[in-house]
Amino acid sequence: MKKKVLDHQDSLDFLNSSIYANSTQYWQNYWLNPLPLVNQFEYRYPDFNDIKTLFKSIRVKNILDIGCGNGAISFELARLNYKVTGIDVSPVAISQACGKSSNDEFDVDFDCGDVLDMPYPYGSFDAGLAFYIFEFLTFDLASYLVNQLKSIIMPGGLLVSSISTIDRDKFLNYEVLPDDTLILKDENQQGMFYHFYTEAKILSLFINWQVKEITRLDNDKYLIVARNFSNN
Numbered sequence: 001m002k003k004k005v006l007d008h009q010d011s012l013d014f015l016n017s018s019i020y021a022n023s024t025q026y027w028q029n030y031w032l033n034p035l036p037l038v039n040q041f042e043y044r045y046p047d048f049n050d051i052k053t054l055f056k057s058i059r060v061k062n063i064l065d066i067g068c069g070n071g072a073i074s075f076e077l078a079r080l081n082y083k084v085t086g087i088d089v090s091p092v093a094i095s096q097a098c099g100k101s102s103n104d105e106f107d108v109d110f111d112c113g114d115v116l117d118m119p120y121p122y123g124s125f126d127a128g129l130a131f132y133i134f135e136f137l138t139f140d141l142a143s144y145l146v147n148q149l150k151s152i153i154m155p156g157g158l159l160v161s162s163i164s165t166i167d168r169d170k171f172l173n174y175e176v177l178p179d180d181t182l183i184l185k186d187e188n189q190q191g192m193f194y195h196f197y198t199e200a201k202i203l204s205l206f207i208n209w210q211v212k213e214i215t216r217l218d219n220d221k222y223l224i225v226a227r228n229f230s231n232n
């Protein structure tokens, strides 16, 4: 049977479902007690130096950090004098980030909100960062988000993403959605979505972007650099 891809209205309906509410609830609770790895900058962003070089070479100014968590990478970029806005659905993460922001000489704007319903006007940013968020959405919602970003990031702008690939066997208890996304049922990951990406799947996610680079890092992460070639 041919798989149905969610259209705009289906995506909006899904966002009102209890399945989706449970996944955002998972992230709210997660930030009350995050994994220790969250604080290991080099582990999470082994490619950060390459990203700095890339942004410098194309004269990026305004960056949107999509699913910014407690702002780890937002602050690193603000220290390099970029104007950074971070958005995350977790009020706990955003209040941690704002707390750091008030103690830091570099200002970052943080918004608490859903990345699937962002308030930013057309062309607000010349680059976007999406670190470890696409794999935690359903594939259909990730595609919807990637398409929305085409209007928020200006034509010619860049979207830089990292996606981690966790072996499906590591999860014991889950249901599978029609787009092949897992909904985890384990007690400590109750409601979390996880979508496993291969390189081909990543390319299908960025189908409307020009993928300039896709690199598999040795610790099972991908780094993707894509350019918004549209004029919409």
Ligand SMILES: C[S@@+](CC[C@H](N)C(=O)[O-])C[C@H]1O[C@@H](n2cnc3c(N)ncnc32)[C@H](O)[C@@H]1O
Pocket (backbone or CB within 6 Å): 024, 027, 028, 044, 066, 067, 068, 069, 070, 072, 073, 087, 088, 089, 090, 093, 113, 114, 115, 116, 130, 131, 132, 133, 136
């Ligand atoms: C694995 S964490 C990555 C955080 C950050 N990008 C980093 O690299 O440290 C995923 C983040 O996405 C956020 N998130 C998940 N779904 C979201 C949504 N629909 N809207 C906004 N943020 C979301 C979570 O709250 C969490 O902070």
